[in-house]
Amino acid sequence: MRTDTKPLPLVETACPTTEGELAEVVRRARAEGTPVYPIGGGTALDYGGIPTRPGVGLSLAGLNRVLDYAADDMTITVEPGLTLAELRDTLAPRGQRLPIDVAEPDRMTIGGIAAMNRAGPRRYGCGTMRDYALGLRAVDGEGTAFSAGGQVPKRTAGYHLSRLLVGSLGTLGIITRLTLRIRPRPETSAVAIAEVESFEAAESLLTSLPKSRVAPTALELLAGPVANQWAALGPMRPGGVARMFVGLEGTDDEVAWMVETLRLQWREFPIAASTVISGTGAGPTGDWLLALPADVAIHVLPRDTVKLMGRLFAALPQVSLQADVGNGEIRLHLADRRPEAFARAVRDVLRPTIEPFGGRMVVLHPGDECAALLSPRDLWGPPPAGHAVMRAIKDRFDPQGILNPGRSIFANR
Amino acid sequence: MALPPLISRLRLSVGTKNVLHAPSEVAVYADDPARIGRRRPDAVVFPESPRQVAEIVRACCEYGVHVMARGAGTALPGGCVALGGGVVVVLTRMNRILEVDLPNRMAVVEAGVSAAQLARRLAETGYEYAPDPYGHGASTLGGEVATSAVGRHALRHGLGAATAVGLEVVLADGSIVQLGPVEDPTSFDLLGVLAGSDGTLGIVTKAWLRLTAEPKDPRVLRAVFDSLESAATAVGRIVAAGLMPVVMELIDQGLLAAVENAFECGFPPDAAAILLIEIQGPPVGLDAQQERIGALCREMGAREVLPTASDEVREMLWKCRKQALGTVGRLSPNCLIHDGAVPWSRLSELFRRIAQIGARHGIRIVHLAHAADGGIHPILLFDRRDPRQAGRAAAASREILEACIACGGGMTAGYGVGIEKAALMPRLRGPEDMEAMRNVRGAFDPVGWLSAGKRIASAENRS
Numbered sequence: 001m002r003t004d005t006k007p008l009p010l011v012e013t014a015c016p017t018t019e020g021e022l023a024e025v026v027r028r029a030r031a032e033g034t035p036v037y038p039i040g041g042g043t044a045l046d047y048g049g050i051p052t053r054p055g056v057g058l059s060l061a062g063l064n065r066v067l068d069y070a071a072d073d074m075t076i077t078v079e080p081g082l083t084l085a086e087l088r089d090t091l092a093p094r095g096q097r098l099p100i101d102v103a104e105p106d107r108m109t110i111g112g113i114a115a116m117n118r119a120g121p122r123r124y125g126c127g128t129m130r131d132y133a134l135g136l137r138a139v140d141g142e143g144t145a146f147s148a149g150g151q152v153p154k155r156t157a158g159y160h161l162s163r164l165l166v167g168s169l170g171t172l173g174i175i176t177r178l179t180l181r182i183r184p185r186p187e188t189s190a191v192a193i194a195e196v197e198s199f200e201a202a203e204s205l206l207t208s209l210p211k212s213r214v215a216p217t218a219l220e221l222l223a224g225p226v227a228n229q230w231a232a233l234g235p236m237r238p239g240g241v242a243r244m245f246v247g248l249e250g251t252d253d254e255v256a257w258m259v260e261t262l263r264l265q266w267r268e269f270p271i272a273a274s275t276v277i278s279g280t281g282a283g284p285t286g287d288w289l290l291a292l293p294a295d296v297a298i299h300v301l302p303r304d305t306v307k308l309m310g311r312l313f314a315a316l317p318q319v320s321l322q323a324d325v326g327n328g329e330i331r332l333h334l335a336d337r338r339p340e341a342f343a344r345a346v347r348d349v350l351r352p353t354i355e356p357f358g359g360r361m362v363v364l365h366p367g368d369e370c371a372a373l374l375s376p377r378d379l380w381g382p383p384p385a386g387h388a389v390m391r392a393i394k395d396r397f398d399p400q401g402i403l404n405p406g407r408s409i410f411a412n413r
Numbered sequence: 414m415a416l417p418p419l420i421s422r423l424r425l426s427v428g429t430k431n432v433l434h435a436p437s438e439v440a441v442y443a444d445d446p447a448r449i450g451r452r453r454p455d456a457v458v459f460p461e462s463p464r465q466v467a468e469i470v471r472a473c474c475e476y477g478v479h480v481m482a483r484g485a486g487t488a489l490p491g492g493c494v495a496l497g498g499g500v501v502v503v504l505t506r507m508n509r510i511l512e513v514d515l516p517n518r519m520a521v522v523e524a525g526v527s528a529a530q531l532a533r534r535l536a537e538t539g540y541e542y543a544p545d546p547y548g549h550g551a552s553t554l555g556g557e558v559a560t561s562a563v564g565r566h567a568l569r570h571g572l573g574a575a576t577a578v579g580l581e582v583v584l585a586d587g588s589i590v591q592l593g594p595v596e597d598p599t600s601f602d603l604l605g606v607l608a609g610s611d612g613t614l615g616i617v618t619k620a621w622l623r624l625t626a627e628p629k630d631p632r633v634l635r636a637v638f639d640s641l642e643s644a645a646t647a648v649g650r651i652v653a654a655g656l657m658p659v660v661m662e663l664i665d666q667g668l669l670a671a672v673e674n675a676f677e678c679g680f681p682p683d684a685a686a687i688l689l690i691e692i693q694g695p696p697v698g699l700d701a702q703q704e705r706i707g708a709l710c711r712e713m714g715a716r717e718v719l720p721t722a723s724d725e726v727r728e729m730l731w732k733c734r735k736q737a738l739g740t741v742g743r744l745s746p747n748c749l750i751h752d753g754a755v756p757w758s759r760l761s762e763l764f765r766r767i768a769q770i771g772a773r774h775g776i777r778i779v780h781l782a783h784a785a786d787g788g789i790h791p792i793l794l795f796d797r798r799d800p801r802q803a804g805r806a807a808a809a810s811r812e813i814l815e816a817c818i819a820c821g822g823g824m825t826a827g828y829g830v831g832i833e834k835a836a837l838m839p840r841l842r843g844p845e846d847m848e849a850m851r852n853v854r855g856a857f858d859p860v861g862w863l864s865a866g867k868r869i870a871s872a873e874n875r876s
Binding site for chain 2 (some may be wrong): 070072073074075080140147150158159160161164166167168184185187214227250251254260267268297300301303329357359360362385388393395408
């Protein structure tokens with residue numbers, strides 16, 4: 001239930017322009033025991049539920065500079081409020097990129113993307129923010145600023161603290177600076193799309209892929225209404241159940257070879273139809289593969305992805321599914337948007353269905369009414385392995401529990 | 414220290430034959446490859462299951478004795494030596510490959526499995542475990558995860574920390590936790606922080622390792638340079654051009670001489686430096702990559718840039734490279750292997766500074782660099798029997814660290830931090846950074862039983 005209004009219970013909003021100012025905001029809040037809610041692009045303020053404790057909004061919009069761009073060394077150091085679109089504009093003239101796909105690059109900020117460890121279809125070939133964050137600075141729940149990681153790709157001595165902060169949802173520290181590893185932009189891209197009439201057919205297609213020596217950048221399987229979404233493709237044929245999107249990047253010659261190799265290989269398979277779309281505008285470098293506004297993200301082992309998709313597809317009418325089948329991530333959009341139906345689907349269908357697969361699941365945008373019907377366990381799942389250590393880490397970095405309360409498994413909303 | 418009761422307790426857990434206690438028995442575990450530390454543990458234990466590891470940890474905690482995990486003992490900077498006694502837990506008996514799960518691109522291994530063992534098992538499957546670091550053959554995979562050993566493929570496939578998708582760990586309180594292999598967006602990245610933690614946060618007993626497709630037509634180029642600095646500049650140019658070789662190994666003349674002497678690889682003895690470059694990708698793209706790299710090397714004065722002729726030659730080249738460090742013994746009785754990293758654009762400058770440092774202290778320095786990830790290993794040669802030489806080598810080593818920092822890099826830990834570097838940590842990290850790391854360590858191990866003094870020189874263990 002995505003909401004466009006700011007759901008946070010804020011008594012005031014601060015907009016610091018330096019790390020020092022940001023630390024001061026946190027120190028003051030800590031002294032009063034007031035929650036601090038970091039705000040990047042404002043696209044995930046209801047992630048996992050809406051916080052209830054009134055607090056201070058901490059906008060990162062004032063910390064949005066590019067601090068150092070060492071193009072020859074393939075690194076860039078930025079402040080967290082810089083949007084991904086602004087970063088792309090900085091890197092493109094040098095033929096470089098940060099290969100992280102997001103749905104709203106004009107709004108989503110580097111800090112927010114890092115805090116959520118966001119990644120899109122190119123994750124399969126290129127990795128996540130944890131692979132690209134070489135080092136960072138952050139302010140902890142006591143208002144103390146510290147550094148983690150370094151400036152060079154090889155790990156510098158010390159713990160991988162930057163990996164701990166990335167994906168910690170702003171609950172251990174608020175990132176004030178990030179040094180990112182960047183990559184060269186590929187010369188060209190293409191997407192090969194295969195339409196299948198069953199999940200078993202999708203499965204056999206996937207199993208065959210490694211034999212082809214094609215190394216895709218993205219490997220997505222879409223089923224349900226979302227699979228019919230693109231005008232350029234038209235709807236699936238009658239009997240079509242899912243579409244596999246294989247994203248390919250490289251030099252012109254490499255991509256041409258990969259497209260041809262797949263075309264030949266797919267002749268052996270029960271594919272109802274196949275298409276290739278070429279060119280940088282429409283491939284994985286475009287954002288249309290992220291069109292699914294996901295309600296829920298599910299993680300299982302890669303090998304179980306298609307089977308689970310089949311079960312979810314059968315259990316939920318008109319559900320839309322988009323999976324990174326190489327990494328075992330399924331994103332899902334429910335058809336029935338009524339809060340009670342939504343809550344029922346989460347609690348009575350999704351949780352039990354993923355459980356035999358050892359799946360982990362987060363409800364991304366539950367919305368007010370729906371969240372009220374769900375427990376933290378419904379929203380975040382049972383306590384994960386190692387949660388005692390995570391609790392201990394949280395207590396040390398944020399003893400007062402003021403950083404983004406409610407935004408994690410320690411749901412003290 | 415209440416030793417005998419602890420020894421009895423350990424014997425109960427793992428069996429009498431799996432506990433070494435007599436001074437003569439434990440002496441060999443007082444040493445490490447670089448011969449940094451010479452501290453004898455109080456006991457050495459060989460568990461065969463995670464449950465036994467957990468019992469050992471609990472028993473040691475009860476008796477107030479420190480615990481340290483050890484694999485094959487290949488970690489160079491004193492990583493495998495117990496500071497101030499304690500119990501060393503050797504994981505090498507836990508050496509079963511539990512599962513090769515190709516549909517999930519994973520190998521599930523006990524911590525004591527060696528990289529060579531896994532490589533043999535994966536042969537013919539079309540998959541490999543990409544990190545493949547230079548302890549290859551001897552080092553255990555648990556140890557490699559603990560030291561975040563990277564080796565080849567770092568530039569393309571990512572660093573060692575990214576390749577364990579699951580870990581089974583025994584924590585300081587004796588609990589056994591399995592993290593992964595299903596990814597968990599609700600969790601902090603404990604996997605990421607455990608990798609490279611040198612055994613200070615937990616003892617890895619099992620790992621789910623990410624496998625990658627084996628390159629079908631890898632190609633190795635050999636470029637011969639007349640100066641180390643021009644080879645280093647070529648590395649910088651290759652990276653800046655957006656080319657991404659999976660490996661770039663740089664060997665200088667001093668080390669080359671020893672390698673040639675030992676293995677007769679056919680390296681030209683008058684080369685000042687050799688760059689070995691491995692490229693991967695669809696066959697149609699390799700020629701273009703080779704051409705561009707060749708052109709960049711020649712621009713920097715490379716006298717020849719040749720692809721290797723056959724698989725055997727390629728394998729031999731890599732064998733020489735992997736065993737290069739072992740040949741250092743031909744050059745001097747002792748050595749100090751430094752571990753640093755700088756941005757590629759500063760590599761040449763760093764080599765220049767190191768040459769000056771070596772000259773100033775009268776210490777001969779040879780070089781091995783894993784240039785694809787910007788990592789360098791200056792090797793300082795000396796004779797320990799001459800204390801002045803040893804002192805000059807130590808002083809030169811400290812200056813080399815300063816030079817790395819001056820060049821925008823720092824000290825790395827591809828071989829683990831260990832004792833040698835722990836004392837230097839505050840030079841790289843401010844007090845708040847150290848505090849943050851102590852917070853992480855404290856969350857895992859509040860009292861400090863595991864690998865005391867290894868990664869962060871805590872107050873009570875500085876020695």
